[in-house]
Amino acid sequence: MSRKRIVAGVILMGIFMCGLFTCQAFPLLSPIEAAQDYITALVFAGALITGFLLGMLTSSIAGGIFAGFFSIMLGLVLAGFMMTLPALLGVSGQLGMLSGAAVGRALILGAILTPIAAVGTFIGVLARNRII
Amino acid sequence: MNSRGHARGDRIVLIIMVVLAVCGVALTWATAKNYLGAATAAAGFQTTVSGVTLRQEGSGYTIEINVSFENLSEWDLPITAVRSIVYLDGQYIWGRNYEWWARPLELPGGSKREVVLEIDVPDTKTELVAGGKEAWSIRISGLLDMPRLGTKVFVTNAVVPLDRGNEA
Numbered sequence: 001m002s003r004k005r006i007v008a009g010v011i012l013m014g015i016f017m018c019g020l021f022t023c024q025a026f027p028l029l030s031p032i033e034a035a036q037d038y039i040t041a042l043v044f045a046g047a048l049i050t051g052f053l054l055g056m057l058t059s060s061i062a063g064g065i066f067a068g069f070f071s072i073m074l075g076l077v078l079a080g081f082m083m084t085l086p087a088l089l090g091v092s093g094q095l096g097m098l099s100g101a102a103v104g105r106a107l108i109l110g111a112i113l114t115p116i117a118a119v120g121t122f123i124g125v126l127a128r129n130r131i132i
Numbered sequence: 133m134n135s136r137g138h139a140r141g142d143r144i145v146l147i148i149m150v151v152l153a154v155c156g157v158a159l160t161w162a163t164a165k166n167y168l169g170a171a172t173a174a175a176g177f178q179t180t181v182s183g184v185t186l187r188q189e190g191s192g193y194t195i196e197i198n199v200s201f202e203n204l205s206e207w208d209l210p211i212t213a214v215r216s217i218v219y220l221d222g223q224y225i226w227g228r229n230y231e232w233w234a235r236p237l238e239l240p241g242g243s244k245r246e247v248v249l250e251i252d253v254p255d256t257k258t259e260l261v262a263g264g265k266e267a268w269s270i271r272i273s274g275l276l277d278m279p280r281l282g283t284k285v286f287v288t289n290a291v292v293p294l295d296r297g298n299e300a
Contacts, residue, residue: 005142012149019156022163028280029170031162049152056145082164086171128141 002058009057010070013050017075020046022082024109025102043109044116047072051117055124064125068117076110170281176205177239177276181290182246184218184268186261193253193261195225197270201237202244210236210277216249219269220294225257236277268292 020043023030027039035042050071055064083102086092183198195218203209214237217227228251239245249272253261273287 005146008146009149012146012153015160016149016152016156019159019163022160022167026163026167026281028282029163029166031159031166053145053149053152057142078160082160082167085164086168086175089168091168091171091175128138 005057006054006063006067009054010067010074013054013068013071014074014078017043017046017050017072018078018082021075021079021106021109025079025083025106043113047113047116048120051120051122052124052127053120054117055121055126056128057124059125059128061122061125064121065114065118068121069114072110072113072117076106079106166280170278173205173207173209174278174284176203177209177286178202178204179272179274179286179288181270181272181288181292184270184292186264191258192255193258195251195253195261195268197249197251197272198246199249199272200244200246201239203239203241206241207279208241209239211239212236212275212277212283214247214249214272214274216251217271218251219271220261220264221266222269223260225261226251226253264294267294 020039023032023035024039024043027036030036030039047068051064051068054067054071055061058064058067080103178201180200180202181197182200185196185198187194187196197216197218199214199216201211212231212233214230214232215227216230218225228249230249237245237247268291270290270292271287272290273285275283276286278284
Protein backbone atom coordinates (compact mmCIF):
# COMPACT_ATOMS: atom_id res chain seq x y z
CA MET A 1 0.00 0.00 0.00
CA SER A 2 2.81 2.33 0.96
CA ARG A 3 4.58 1.64 -2.35
CA LYS A 4 1.36 2.32 -4.29
CA ARG A 5 1.02 5.67 -2.51
CA ILE A 6 4.59 6.61 -3.35
CA VAL A 7 4.12 5.64 -7.02
CA ALA A 8 0.90 7.69 -7.11
CA GLY A 9 2.78 10.55 -5.46
CA VAL A 10 5.61 10.36 -8.01
CA ILE A 11 3.13 10.47 -10.91
CA LEU A 12 1.08 13.33 -9.42
CA MET A 13 4.13 15.43 -8.60
CA GLY A 14 5.62 14.62 -12.03
CA ILE A 15 2.47 16.09 -13.62
CA PHE A 16 2.78 19.14 -11.35
CA MET A 17 6.45 19.61 -12.28
CA CYS A 18 5.56 19.20 -15.99
CA GLY A 19 3.38 22.32 -15.73
CA LEU A 20 6.24 24.31 -14.20
CA PHE A 21 8.80 22.99 -16.71
CA THR A 22 6.54 23.80 -19.66
CA CYS A 23 6.09 27.36 -18.34
CA GLN A 24 9.83 27.60 -17.76
CA ALA A 25 10.53 26.56 -21.37
CA PHE A 26 8.08 29.14 -22.78
CA PRO A 27 7.73 31.88 -20.15
CA LEU A 28 6.22 34.35 -22.62
CA LEU A 29 3.50 31.86 -23.57
CA SER A 30 2.55 31.20 -19.96
CA PRO A 31 -0.98 32.28 -18.99
CA ILE A 32 0.22 33.57 -15.63
CA GLU A 33 1.85 36.97 -16.04
CA ALA A 34 3.86 36.69 -12.81
CA ALA A 35 5.27 33.38 -14.04
CA GLN A 36 7.04 35.26 -16.82
CA ASP A 37 9.31 36.98 -14.31
CA TYR A 38 9.51 34.48 -11.49
CA ILE A 39 9.23 31.11 -13.23
CA THR A 40 12.71 29.93 -12.22
CA ALA A 41 11.96 30.69 -8.56
CA LEU A 42 8.61 28.86 -8.97
CA VAL A 43 10.36 25.80 -10.44
CA PHE A 44 12.78 25.72 -7.48
CA ALA A 45 9.89 26.13 -5.02
CA GLY A 46 8.02 23.37 -6.89
CA ALA A 47 10.98 20.99 -6.51
CA LEU A 48 11.17 21.77 -2.79
CA ILE A 49 7.42 21.17 -2.36
CA THR A 50 7.68 17.94 -4.41
CA GLY A 51 10.48 16.65 -2.16
CA PHE A 52 8.63 17.73 0.97
CA LEU A 53 5.35 16.03 0.03
CA LEU A 54 7.10 12.83 -1.11
CA GLY A 55 9.08 12.88 2.14
CA MET A 56 5.77 13.09 4.00
CA LEU A 57 4.69 9.87 2.23
CA THR A 58 7.77 7.82 3.06
CA SER A 59 9.69 7.12 6.22
CA SER A 60 13.05 6.67 4.47
CA ILE A 61 15.06 9.66 3.29
CA ALA A 62 16.74 7.61 0.53
CA GLY A 63 13.34 6.45 -0.77
CA GLY A 64 12.06 10.03 -0.72
CA ILE A 65 15.10 11.30 -2.62
CA PHE A 66 14.62 8.61 -5.31
CA ALA A 67 10.92 9.45 -5.50
CA GLY A 68 11.76 13.16 -5.88
CA PHE A 69 14.30 12.39 -8.60
CA PHE A 70 11.79 10.25 -10.53
CA SER A 71 9.14 12.97 -10.19
CA ILE A 72 11.50 15.57 -11.67
CA MET A 73 12.50 13.19 -14.47
CA LEU A 74 8.84 12.39 -15.20
CA GLY A 75 8.11 16.13 -15.27
CA LEU A 76 10.97 16.71 -17.71
CA VAL A 77 9.88 13.84 -19.97
CA LEU A 78 6.28 15.09 -20.04
CA ALA A 79 7.44 18.68 -20.69
CA GLY A 80 9.70 17.37 -23.48
CA PHE A 81 6.67 15.65 -24.98
CA MET A 82 4.73 18.94 -24.86
CA MET A 83 7.64 20.71 -26.61
CA THR A 84 7.65 18.20 -29.47
CA LEU A 85 3.85 18.35 -29.81
CA PRO A 86 3.87 20.61 -32.94
CA ALA A 87 6.22 18.17 -34.71
CA LEU A 88 4.07 15.22 -33.62
CA LEU A 89 0.92 16.97 -34.86
CA GLY A 90 2.62 17.93 -38.14
CA VAL A 91 2.45 21.72 -37.69
CA SER A 92 6.18 22.37 -37.79
CA GLY A 93 7.58 24.33 -40.73
CA GLN A 94 10.95 25.82 -41.68
CA LEU A 95 11.11 27.74 -38.43
CA GLY A 96 12.80 25.98 -35.51
CA MET A 97 10.55 26.40 -32.48
CA LEU A 98 12.73 24.53 -30.04
CA SER A 99 16.31 25.52 -29.51
CA GLY A 100 19.09 23.22 -28.34
CA ALA A 101 19.69 25.70 -25.55
CA ALA A 102 16.19 25.10 -24.16
CA VAL A 103 16.79 21.33 -24.05
CA GLY A 104 20.21 21.80 -22.39
CA ARG A 105 18.71 24.24 -19.89
CA ALA A 106 16.01 21.70 -18.99
CA LEU A 107 18.61 18.94 -18.42
CA ILE A 108 20.76 21.22 -16.24
CA LEU A 109 17.65 22.19 -14.29
CA GLY A 110 16.84 18.51 -13.73
CA ALA A 111 20.33 17.97 -12.31
CA ILE A 112 20.12 21.06 -10.07
CA LEU A 113 16.60 20.37 -8.84
CA THR A 114 17.29 16.86 -7.49
CA PRO A 115 19.34 18.07 -4.48
CA ILE A 116 16.74 20.79 -3.85
CA ALA A 117 14.01 18.15 -3.82
CA ALA A 118 16.27 16.11 -1.49
CA VAL A 119 16.28 19.03 0.99
CA GLY A 120 12.48 19.05 0.80
CA THR A 121 12.41 15.29 1.35
CA PHE A 122 14.62 15.62 4.41
CA ILE A 123 12.26 18.24 5.90
CA GLY A 124 9.24 16.10 4.91
CA VAL A 125 10.58 12.95 6.58
CA LEU A 126 11.40 14.89 9.74
CA ALA A 127 7.91 16.42 9.70
CA ARG A 128 6.31 12.99 9.20
CA ASN A 129 8.15 11.59 12.18
CA ARG A 130 7.26 14.68 14.22
CA ILE A 131 10.91 15.51 14.80
CA ILE A 132 10.33 19.12 13.78
CA MET B 133 2.81 8.94 15.49
CA ASN B 134 0.64 5.78 15.26
CA SER B 135 -0.23 4.04 11.98
CA ARG B 136 -3.76 5.50 11.90
CA GLY B 137 -2.27 8.96 12.20
CA HIS B 138 0.21 8.20 9.40
CA ALA B 139 -2.58 6.89 7.14
CA ARG B 140 -4.61 10.08 7.72
CA GLY B 141 -1.52 12.20 7.06
CA ASP B 142 -0.81 10.26 3.84
CA ARG B 143 -4.37 10.88 2.64
CA ILE B 144 -4.02 14.62 3.24
CA VAL B 145 -0.66 14.64 1.42
CA LEU B 146 -2.18 12.75 -1.54
CA ILE B 147 -5.10 15.21 -1.69
CA ILE B 148 -2.62 18.14 -1.78
CA MET B 149 -0.71 16.29 -4.53
CA VAL B 150 -3.89 15.81 -6.57
CA VAL B 151 -4.68 19.54 -6.26
CA LEU B 152 -1.13 20.44 -7.37
CA ALA B 153 -1.31 17.95 -10.27
CA VAL B 154 -4.60 19.51 -11.43
CA CYS B 155 -2.92 22.96 -11.29
CA GLY B 156 0.00 21.48 -13.28
CA VAL B 157 -2.36 20.09 -15.93
CA ALA B 158 -4.16 23.46 -16.22
CA LEU B 159 -0.84 25.30 -16.54
CA THR B 160 0.48 22.83 -19.12
CA TRP B 161 -2.76 22.96 -21.10
CA ALA B 162 -2.87 26.78 -21.22
CA THR B 163 0.83 27.08 -22.15
CA ALA B 164 0.66 24.26 -24.72
CA LYS B 165 -2.40 25.88 -26.35
CA ASN B 166 -0.46 29.16 -26.79
CA TYR B 167 2.56 27.17 -27.97
CA LEU B 168 0.54 25.32 -30.61
CA GLY B 169 -0.87 28.68 -31.79
CA ALA B 170 2.68 30.02 -32.12
CA ALA B 171 3.82 26.83 -33.88
CA THR B 172 0.92 27.10 -36.35
CA ALA B 173 1.92 30.72 -37.07
CA ALA B 174 5.54 29.62 -37.49
CA ALA B 175 4.47 26.88 -39.92
CA GLY B 176 2.89 29.64 -42.07
CA PHE B 177 6.31 31.14 -42.70
CA GLN B 178 8.01 29.93 -45.88
CA THR B 179 11.22 30.83 -47.64
CA THR B 180 11.65 29.89 -51.28
CA VAL B 181 14.61 30.33 -53.61
CA SER B 182 13.02 31.30 -56.93
CA GLY B 183 16.18 31.70 -58.98
CA VAL B 184 19.92 32.15 -59.12
CA THR B 185 21.64 34.47 -61.60
CA LEU B 186 25.34 34.72 -62.29
CA ARG B 187 26.43 38.17 -63.42
CA GLN B 188 29.87 38.90 -64.82
CA GLU B 189 31.42 42.23 -63.82
CA GLY B 190 34.82 42.73 -65.44
CA SER B 191 36.94 39.78 -64.42
CA GLY B 192 34.76 38.94 -61.40
CA TYR B 193 31.36 37.37 -60.84
CA THR B 194 28.36 38.28 -58.71
CA ILE B 195 25.74 35.72 -57.74
CA GLU B 196 22.19 37.01 -57.32
CA ILE B 197 19.81 34.82 -55.36
CA ASN B 198 16.10 35.59 -55.66
CA VAL B 199 14.47 34.70 -52.37
CA SER B 200 10.81 35.05 -51.50
CA PHE B 201 9.63 35.22 -47.90
CA GLU B 202 5.97 34.34 -47.40
CA ASN B 203 4.02 34.79 -44.20
CA LEU B 204 0.72 32.89 -44.33
CA SER B 205 0.00 33.44 -40.63
CA GLU B 206 -1.86 36.33 -38.99
CA TRP B 207 1.20 37.40 -37.01
CA ASP B 208 3.74 40.00 -38.10
CA LEU B 209 7.11 38.29 -38.49
CA PRO B 210 10.07 40.66 -38.91
CA ILE B 211 13.27 39.10 -40.27
CA THR B 212 16.36 40.44 -38.52
CA ALA B 213 19.17 38.52 -40.22
CA VAL B 214 19.76 36.23 -43.19
CA ARG B 215 22.73 34.12 -44.19
CA SER B 216 23.13 32.65 -47.65
CA ILE B 217 25.63 29.98 -48.60
CA VAL B 218 26.21 28.97 -52.21
CA TYR B 219 27.57 25.65 -53.54
CA LEU B 220 28.15 24.82 -57.18
CA ASP B 221 28.21 21.16 -58.25
CA GLY B 222 28.60 20.23 -54.59
CA GLN B 223 31.59 22.53 -54.00
CA TYR B 224 31.45 25.43 -51.59
CA ILE B 225 31.64 28.80 -53.33
CA TRP B 226 30.93 31.51 -50.79
CA GLY B 227 28.56 32.77 -48.10
CA ARG B 228 27.38 36.13 -46.85
CA ASN B 229 25.54 37.52 -43.86
CA TYR B 230 22.87 40.19 -44.17
CA GLU B 231 22.09 41.82 -40.86
CA TRP B 232 18.97 43.92 -40.51
CA TRP B 233 18.89 44.33 -36.72
CA ALA B 234 18.43 48.10 -36.98
CA ARG B 235 15.80 47.89 -39.70
CA PRO B 236 14.26 44.40 -39.82
CA LEU B 237 12.65 43.21 -43.03
CA GLU B 238 8.99 43.58 -42.06
CA LEU B 239 6.75 40.70 -43.07
CA PRO B 240 3.16 41.47 -42.00
CA GLY B 241 0.61 38.65 -41.70
CA GLY B 242 -0.54 37.30 -45.07
CA SER B 243 2.20 39.09 -47.02
CA LYS B 244 4.97 38.02 -49.39
CA ARG B 245 8.27 39.77 -50.11
CA GLU B 246 10.88 39.17 -52.75
CA VAL B 247 14.50 39.95 -51.95
CA VAL B 248 17.63 39.70 -54.08
CA LEU B 249 20.69 38.60 -52.12
CA GLU B 250 24.00 39.41 -53.79
CA ILE B 251 27.23 37.56 -53.23
CA ASP B 252 30.50 38.69 -54.79
CA VAL B 253 32.50 35.64 -55.85
CA PRO B 254 36.10 35.86 -54.58
CA ASP B 255 38.94 35.67 -57.10
CA THR B 256 39.98 32.22 -55.85
CA LYS B 257 36.59 30.79 -56.88
CA THR B 258 36.23 32.48 -60.29
CA GLU B 259 37.41 29.46 -62.28
CA LEU B 260 35.16 27.15 -60.33
CA VAL B 261 32.11 29.34 -61.02
CA ALA B 262 32.99 29.73 -64.73
CA GLY B 263 33.31 25.98 -65.14
CA GLY B 264 30.04 25.07 -63.42
CA LYS B 265 28.22 22.10 -64.98
CA GLU B 266 25.15 20.94 -63.07
CA ALA B 267 23.41 22.89 -60.34
CA TRP B 268 23.59 25.52 -57.65
CA SER B 269 22.86 24.43 -54.10
CA ILE B 270 21.66 27.29 -51.95
CA ARG B 271 21.24 27.28 -48.20
CA ILE B 272 19.29 30.18 -46.74
CA SER B 273 19.09 30.53 -42.99
CA GLY B 274 18.10 33.43 -40.81
CA LEU B 275 16.64 34.85 -37.67
CA LEU B 276 13.06 35.86 -37.24
CA ASP B 277 11.56 37.84 -34.38
CA MET B 278 8.44 35.98 -33.26
CA PRO B 279 5.92 37.73 -31.02
CA ARG B 280 6.00 36.23 -27.46
CA LEU B 281 8.67 33.71 -28.46
CA GLY B 282 11.67 35.86 -29.26
CA THR B 283 14.24 35.15 -31.93
CA LYS B 284 13.82 31.90 -33.89
CA VAL B 285 15.95 30.29 -36.55
CA PHE B 286 14.72 29.29 -40.01
CA VAL B 287 16.58 27.19 -42.56
CA THR B 288 15.82 26.24 -46.14
CA ASN B 289 17.80 24.49 -48.87
CA ALA B 290 17.29 24.66 -52.62
CA VAL B 291 18.86 23.13 -55.69
CA VAL B 292 18.68 25.25 -58.86
CA PRO B 293 19.82 23.65 -62.16
CA LEU B 294 22.54 25.63 -63.89
CA ASP B 295 20.78 26.01 -67.25
CA ARG B 296 18.06 28.02 -65.47
CA GLY B 297 20.43 29.89 -63.23
CA ASN B 298 23.17 31.05 -65.59
CA GLU B 299 20.96 32.89 -68.00
CA ALA B 300 22.07 36.47 -67.33
